[in-house]
Amino acid sequence: MSKNVEDAEKLADEYFAFLLTDYGFAKVKGHYASYEYNFGYRKENIEIHLFSDADGSSNPFIELCDYNQLTAQGRPARYPLIAIEQTAAVKKIISRVDYDKYGKDEMEILIKENAEIIQRHPEVLRGDLSSLTKNEPGGSYGNRS
Numbered sequence: 001m002s003k004n005v006e007d008a009e010k011l012a013d014e015y016f017a018f019l020l021t022d023y024g025f026a027k028v029k030g031h032y033a034s035y036e037y038n039f040g041y042r043k044e045n046i047e048i049h050l051f052s053d054a055d056g057s058s059n060p061f062i063e064l065c066d067y068n069q070l071t072a073q074g075r076p077a078r079y080p081l082i083a084i085e086q087t088a089a090v091k092k093i094i095s096r097v098d099y100d101k102y103g104k105d106e107m108e109i110l111i112k113e114n115a116e117i118i119q120r121h122p123e124v125l126r127g128d129l130s131s132l133t134k135n136e137p138g139g140s141y142g143n144r145s
Contacts, residue, residue, distance in 0.1 A: 001037075002037075002054060002055060002056035003056055004052050004053070004057065004058060004060075004099040005030075005052055005054060005056070007099075007104045007107055008037075008050060008052050008059070008060040008107060009039055009050075011104075011107060011108050011111045011112075012039070012050055012060070012111055012115075013027075015112050015114075015115035016041055016048060016111075016115050016118075018115070018119065019041045019043075019048060019125075020041065023043060023122075024043055025041040025043040025048070026041065026042060026043065027040075027041055028040040028041060028042050028047065028049075032054055033051075035053060036051045036052065036054055037051060037052055037053075037054045038050070038051040039051075040065075043125070044067075045066060045067040045076075045127070046064065046065070046066060046067070046124075046125060046127060047064070047065040047067065047076070048062070048063075048064055048065075048081075049062070049063050049064070050062050052099075056099065056100065057098065057099055057100050058098070058099050059094075059098075059099050059102075059106065059107045059110050060107070060111065062080070062081050062082075062110070062111070062114040063078045063079055063080045063081060064078070064080075064081060064124055064129070064132065065077070065078055065079075066078075066079070066127070066129060079124075079129060079132035079133065080132075080133075081114045082094070082113075082117070083131075083132050083133040084117050084121055084124070084131045084132060085120070089109050089113065090109070090110060090113050093106045093110050094110070
């Protein structure tokens with residue numbers, strides 16, 4: 001397992017622990033899909049999903065998946081959490097995405113900020129996604145596709 005994946009999972013478990021303790025979510029076991037490592041936290045039809053390039057090169061992409069809204073391919077609707085709010089620090093980090101160059105400190109800021117967004121907007125955990133913008137397949141997240 002690459003260092004970025006290890007760091008992402010460890011930091012997410014720390015900052016998203018409130019999902020397990022306060023909201024009854026369960027951790028989704030990590031798995032590889034193509035060149036990405038995926039994991040998250042799920043309750044009923046809502047999942048906080050994280051994924052990173054498994055080669056060690058990227059910070060994680062963090063989104064909410066709504067399994068009540070499925071695409072024609074049977075995939076859940078996806079909403080980046082930073083569509084609700086985006087601090088200057090997060091804007092700077094997602095514009096460069098490069099874990100190799102900027103490392104764990106920036107990853108921690110990104111994960112912590114995303115967790116805090118959910119804490120300020122707990123309605124998304126109950127399915128009220130009115131504050132979110134859907135991420136279309138092939139859509140972008142900073143410089144990612």
